[in-house]
Amino acid sequence: MSTSPAVLSVRDLxxxxxxxxxxxxxxxxxxxxxxxxxxxxxxxxSGSGKSQTCFAIMGLLPGNARVGGSVRLDGEELVGVARGRxxxxxxxxxxxxxxxxxxxxxxxxxxxxxxxxxxxxxxxVDRVEARRRALEIMERVRITDPERxxxxxxxxxxxxxxxxxxxxxxxxxxxxxxxxxEPTTALDVTVQAEVLxxxxxxxxxxxxSLVLVTxxxxxxxxTCDEVAVMYAGRIVERADAATLFRAPAxxxxxxxxxxxxxxxxxPAARLRSIEGQPPSPALDLPGCAFAPRCALAETRCRVExxxxxxxxxxxxxxxxxxxxxxxx
Amino acid sequence: MTEPLLDVRSLTVHFPVxxxxxxxxxxxxxxxFSVGAGETLGxxxxxxxxxxxxxRALLGLVPVTAGSIRFxxxxxxxxxxxxxxxxxxxxxxxxxxxxASLNPRFTVRQCVREPLDVFEPGLAARERDxxxxxxxxxxxxxxxxxxxxxxxxxxxxxxxxxxxxALVAGPRLVICDEAVSALDVSIxxxxxxxxxxxxxxxxxxxxxxxxxxxVVRHVSRHLLVLYLGRTMERGVARSVFAHPRHPYTRSLxxxxxxxxxxxxxxxxxxxxxxxxLPSPLAPPSGCVFRTRCPRASQLCxxxxxxxxxxxxxxxACHHPLEDVDR
Amino acid sequence: MTPEGQALVEAAAGLRGESLWRAALGRFxxxxxxxxxVLLLVAITAFAFVAPLLSPHDMEANDxxxxxxxxxxxxxxxxxxxxxxxxxxxxxxAGARVSLxxxxxxxxxxxVIGVLYGAIAGYAGGRxxxxxxxxxxxxxxxxLFFAIIILVTVFGRNIFLVFLAIGAVEWLTIARIxxxxxxxxxxxxxxxxxxxxxxxxxRVVLRHIVPNVVGPVIVFSTLLVPTVILVESFLSFLGLxxxxxxxxxxxxISQGTASLDSAPWLLVIPAAFLAATMFAFxxxxxGLRDALDPRDES
Numbered sequence: 001m002s003t004s005p006a007v008l009s010v011r012d013l014x015x016x017x018x019x020x021x022x023x024x025x026x027x028x029x030x031x032x033x034x035x036x037x038x039x040x041x042x043x044x045x046s047g048s049g050k051s052q053t054c055f056a057i058m059g060l061l062p063g064n065a066r067v068g069g070s071v072r073l074d075g076e077e078l079v080g081v082a083r084g085r086x087x088x089x090x091x092x093x094x095x096x097x098x099x100x101x102x103x104x105x106x107x108x109x110x111x112x113x114x115x116x117x118x119x120x121x122x123x124x125v126d127r128v129e130a131r132r133r134a135l136e137i138m139e140r141v142r143i144t145d146p147e148r149x150x151x152x153x154x155x156x157x158x159x160x161x162x163x164x165x166x167x168x169x170x171x172x173x174x175x176x177x178x179x180x181x182e183p184t185t186a187l188d189v190t191v192q193a194e195v196l197x198x199x200x201x202x203x204x205x206x207x208x209s210l211v212l213v214t215x216x217x218x219x220x221x222x223t224c225d226e227v228a229v230m231y232a233g234r235i236v237e238r239a240d241a242a243t244l245f246r247a248p249a250x251x252x253x254x255x256x257x258x259x260x261x262x263x264x265x266x267p268a269a270r271l272r273s274i275e276g277q278p279p280s281p282a283l284d285l286p287g288c289a290f291a292p293r294c295a296l297a298e299t300r301c302r303v304e305x306x307x308x309x310x311x312x313x314x315x316x317x318x319x320x321x322x323x324x325x326x327x328x
Numbered sequence: 329m330t331e332p333l334l335d336v337r338s339l340t341v342h343f344p345v346x347x348x349x350x351x352x353x354x355x356x357x358x359x360x361f362s363v364g365a366g367e368t369l370g371x372x373x374x375x376x377x378x379x380x381x382x383x384r385a386l387l388g389l390v391p392v393t394a395g396s397i398r399f400x401x402x403x404x405x406x407x408x409x410x411x412x413x414x415x416x417x418x419x420x421x422x423x424x425x426x427x428a429s430l431n432p433r434f435t436v437r438q439c440v441r442e443p444l445d446v447f448e449p450g451l452a453a454r455e456r457d458x459x460x461x462x463x464x465x466x467x468x469x470x471x472x473x474x475x476x477x478x479x480x481x482x483x484x485x486x487x488x489x490x491x492x493x494a495l496v497a498g499p500r501l502v503i504c505d506e507a508v509s510a511l512d513v514s515i516x517x518x519x520x521x522x523x524x525x526x527x528x529x530x531x532x533x534x535x536x537x538x539x540x541x542x543v544v545r546h547v548s549r550h551l552l553v554l555y556l557g558r559t560m561e562r563g564v565a566r567s568v569f570a571h572p573r574h575p576y577t578r579s580l581x582x583x584x585x586x587x588x589x590x591x592x593x594x595x596x597x598x599x600x601x602x603x604x605l606p607s608p609l610a611p612p613s614g615c616v617f618r619t620r621c622p623r624a625s626q627l628c629x630x631x632x633x634x635x636x637x638x639x640x641x642x643x644a645c646h647h648p649l650e651d652v653d654r
Numbered sequence: 655m656t657p658e659g660q661a662l663v664e665a666a667a668g669l670r671g672e673s674l675w676r677a678a679l680g681r682f683x684x685x686x687x688x689x690x691x692v693l694l695l696v697a698i699t700a701f702a703f704v705a706p707l708l709s710p711h712d713m714e715a716n717d718x719x720x721x722x723x724x725x726x727x728x729x730x731x732x733x734x735x736x737x738x739x740x741x742x743x744x745x746x747x748a749g750a751r752v753s754l755x756x757x758x759x760x761x762x763x764x765x766v767i768g769v770l771y772g773a774i775a776g777y778a779g780g781r782x783x784x785x786x787x788x789x790x791x792x793x794x795x796x797x798l799f800f801a802i803i804i805l806v807t808v809f810g811r812n813i814f815l816v817f818l819a820i821g822a823v824e825w826l827t828i829a830r831i832x833x834x835x836x837x838x839x840x841x842x843x844x845x846x847x848x849x850x851x852x853x854x855x856x857r858v859v860l861r862h863i864v865p866n867v868v869g870p871v872i873v874f875s876t877l878l879v880p881t882v883i884l885v886e887s888f889l890s891f892l893g894l895x896x897x898x899x900x901x902x903x904x905x906x907i908s909q910g911t912a913s914l915d916s917a918p919w920l921l922v923i924p925a926a927f928l929a930a931t932m933f934a935f936x937x938x939x940x941g942l943r944d945a946l947d948p949r950d951e952s
Contacts, residue, residue: 020681045512045513045514045515046483046512158604158605159604160604161604188374188375188539188605189374189539189540189541189580189583189584190374190579190580190583190601190604191374191604192583192585193582193583193585193601194601196585215512215513216513216585217513217587218584218585218586218587219585221585221586221587221588221589221591221592222585222586222589222591222592222593222595223592241589242589242590245587245588245589255514256513256514257587259513259514259516259517260513260516260517260542260587261520261542261543261545261546262542262586262587263541263542263545263569263581263584263586264586264588264591270521270524271517271520271521271546272517273514273517273518273520273521274514274517274518275518277482277484277485277515384846387850388850388852389846389849389850409852412852413852416850416851416852420850421847421850423843423846423847424843425843428842428843428844429843429844429846429847430844430847431844431848431861431862431865431866432674432844432866433673433674433675433865433866435671435673436671442848442851442853443851446851446852446853446857447851475670475671476670476671477671477672477673477674479674480671480672493847
């Protein structure tokens, strides 16, 4: 792991929702760090708590959510901080990219003026300087012909172009951290590939740290340095991308990789599937949450919850929460 | 040679565009393909390529501008509501969004039973209920779910309901329009396996529409690649994936993320598909793909490339990729 | 459902799901303000029917010895009497029956016409939709009171004309709401699934569209009932509505205003009933809106 100080440090993060039918624990103790200039992919299925983790970091959870633990951005604690301070941080220190680029942009103003407004409000520079910075950042996110696009309205741009504008507006204040929640899910594959390249380029050239939340392991493979796999509100495996994809330790990670048909495999008659459903977030199983669906589970897995621990010796950056990890 | 189950010839669906002085949206333009009994045809393309319109045309939900839709030896392209009924019974559809495709006020049993209510009104209600519940068992849900509502089920369970609804009246062709795209990866595999089992047991044909090439490759025997409503390439899936002839097919394959950092990093250097889908209202002249094609020449802007047969399939390109088989 | 079907349903006993309607009912009954509204409305309705049984007086009988007396227990004139010596207690109850009936019946008729008209226009689409909605626009443009005055002048004063006139206007809004909702519902996959079966239009509209678009109509009509009562009151106030010896809250209020200085209870009491009814319906409407549109539930 990198020795440079962490830009983002999350410790024992919990998110509990108060609902009409009682409390629901969406995130149950998640810890990770992202160093400067590094990228972390958080992967999970629906209900895994990946998006709630992301929203908790951004401070954008709805009113019925209670957040516990600690989220530090450049050493500053964000859990329990005043709303006003979070609004400032979200603009200047933390850039955010959501799934749907259309809703992130105001439809009746040109994309350039929206970028400039962000710069002028937060950085206190004049119009000329704001425009210069906006054009610079548009180029950075690989928008061709930025001068012309500057005066266009969101509806005049294609989906991928709009998403790049959103990325530009998230980056325009040179934040230390960029958080993207399913940023390519609404896009076509060809466009997705281009947007992912944009993310890679941004991390390489600006030194911004990236947290990318997605359901698709393929998306993080080429984009992120490190990957955390979440299941039922907890991280079950965390490793650098090369290690995780080459030799997944947690049976869940392994199953996720196996049940997806791949273009570079010989076609199989049947896919290996994970039977059953993820557990309801309203329940709290005593053992490993994946045990009911796990082919390797034994009695211990059902009664004793495995901790997220370094695996073996000399494995370096690999952590897994499993009593019976898959041998490499 | 016996006639295929579904034989579509030069299917064309144009929509008039209001307020544009007689402009038309060429949603599907001169598309031909066939599906044999028990076979699977994959249809791929980006959003706006006409794949959903194609599905709706096959179900008689949108009017056909030209061409023919022969199903089991009969042409339905210009059939009226009444004479469409045999086609509607034999061709059913599974939609993309599992929750949105089920009426939220219906119980699961009512959802599954509905095709029988329409096609078999003479059947006793008890019998229709029995068949609906039996079909729920077949798709792995069982009676326990019969009286529950779609909003109480997970996405995968709802998609099973949707599949049960498609199968209950004994179809011969099921159209899956992005049927697994909205599901979690682990659930996708369950549903794909279920479809494979059902196909093996009942011999139904599948028309599998998806933007997800890995899934299409897994399920399909034949492949149809659409771009802006036109056929780019079609053929046996295995050979098209191994050796695409059309540059668009190549780009699509290259864009699919592979869960392997080494491959992904290596790919990063290769040129990606430039630009984005042009407006279907103002498609490029000549070859519609030329604005994004790395091989485009002057010729491509003048003459639309004809669909030329190659092996078991065909492609439409002036500058095709090498044919490695010869 | 057949008995056999019922048996099949019961086989899955304990696993019955909760329908959206039932869930909405649960949320509604958990809403205190809305339940208070329901209680208040039940109380007012009960008063309307029970009051005449409690009081020895007839609503048309004049007590010439006690003209315009304040509320008193003497001779059971609990709400006092009016300028003609008629007992206000039974007259308020009679007015309640007329006002509530006008409100409920007119609303019901508006809802039935409006929902069907709007759903048909929206589902048919194209030229049919255009023509149907232009008719609505034209009717909308007619000034309500002008139309009522004409009707009353031509046909004479009649309570049914009041029903008719108010109903003729109020269904227009409902038709517009439902048409808009139907256009949205038509795009949903479950409606497309039903259409792909070749299901008859009547089945698609009644089974798939109407149940899914009536939510906003239910909320709107709860707020429509007090509007209708208010319009009737206004018409009666102008002398265009209910005629003596029949009465309504509007008419009572109108008569009460005339003697505001000498006998304020003649205005205050019916006005209080009207206001309480308005509150009740508004609370119920708010509660229904929250119950039928559970945005904040995750």
